[in-house]
Amino acid sequence: MSSSTAIWLFLSVQALGLALWLTLAALNNRRDFRGAAAAVGATMAMLPLTQEPRIPTPLLTRAQRSPGLHRAALGGLLLVQTAGAALAWAGCYALLIQGDLAAARPWLNGALAALSACLLAMHLSGLWFGYWIRQDTLQLTHIALLLWSCLMFLAFNLAA
16 A cells, blocks of 8 residues: 555544544434433533532532523534534545545534534533543543544644
């Protein structure tokens, strides 16, 4: 396999992974909007900190218990995920079907911006609501996905 083919194959796998991840995330959030809003709401209401053993922290004053606010937060996230998925699929078409990385870059970069926006929104709001205290695995997942998005950005934009 030539170097250019290997690079194209690697970038294609990453582009497809990005498109599939954003698509599945959006589909899952749309399919179980109520459950996803409840999960978002649990973090925003800081419920894990109120479970035994309780963690008394002044951060609890930040808790947001409004289901409408939880649904709005998830709705915004879902819109960005859906837009990101559409951008990623357009990039996949340009890369996989047309074989044109230069044409795919703006689409894939837009999708990566959407993914990064979603992840940063979840990570930063999680930090605001103290999720590192009891939801450390979720925090690590967000960090890992942010690293993946940064590495994809470098791969798509530094490839020959």
